[in-house]
Amino acid sequence: MSPPLNTGENLYPAQARSYHTDRRLIVRLNAVASTSFDADSVIPQGFHIRPVLFSIFMNYIKHVIKAPFLLFADDIKLLIEVASLLDYQSLQGALDDVFDWCLTNGMAVNPSKTKLMKFNRKLNSVVADYFLDGNRV
16 A cells, blocks of 8 residues: 655645645625634645646555556546456455545545446356445445
8 A cells, every 4th residue: 555645745836835834714604704714725725736736646546456447536436357256355455445545645435425336247246245434335
């Protein structure tokens, strides 16, 4: 497993980093404003470089997944043929690796949005349940 990606360092120049540190925010709705609070994100939402940095961040997951996969934005498709118990264990292991990587890097995974799609032309195929954080997929 690769070490966690340090998203706050070295991804953009020090001049830009200084713009994003020690920021306080206020939420204003109509004429009512909240008390100020510390920004919990290094990069403000809507900042033009945010998608590029997110792509760099997500690109590191390729070091964790030991199976064929497709990656688009924050969606990952694992492509594993399950023809045996060993294949089942490989897919479950890949799910576990992705989940652990996300937790290590401060990303939330929504198990209810995780789907399993199975294609099969055989009458006798491997039937198994897959789990993500203890939740059946």
